[in-house]
Amino acid sequence: LQGAPREVVTAAERMVDGAASISDRLYLWHSAWLMFLEHPLAGAGWGQFAYGFFSHAALFYPQGGYQLYHHAHNLPMQLLAETGLAGLVCLLLPAWLALRGPVAAESAEHGGEIW
Numbered sequence: 001l002q003g004a005p006r007e008v009v010t011a012a013e014r015m016v017d018g019a020a021s022i023s024d025r026l027y028l029w030h031s032a033w034l035m036f037l038e039h040p041l042a043g044a045g046w047g048q049f050a051y052g053f054f055s056h057a058a059l060f061y062p063q064g065g066y067q068l069y070h071h072a073h074n075l076p077m078q079l080l081a082e083t084g085l086a087g088l089v090c091l092l093l094p095a096w097l098a099l100r101g102p103v104a105a106e107s108a109e110h111g112g113e114i115w
Helices: 011-017 022-038 049-060 075-109
Strands: none
Touching: 022 049, 022 075, 049 075
């Protein structure tokens, strides 16, 4: 399949020049944090990031001219904004339970010291 030549763009270049530049990403993360602070226990709700960002956009873009983003470009911030502490617990509890067993076994092998 022969097509038009494509320019190779690195991830770092996409982060700076892409649809979400570094300043845009900082605004997205800040908006996600504000959503979490507004709804700390259960979050703003699944799929509500776009609406939350739209409601905060005037803070970041007072002259207008912003894009509507549907996600925070940062999974932990996205989950915190949309699911709050409940979602964070649902994410971290299984990870902690999965790691607790091997760490405890290693500790028992070495007389209570794992380092």
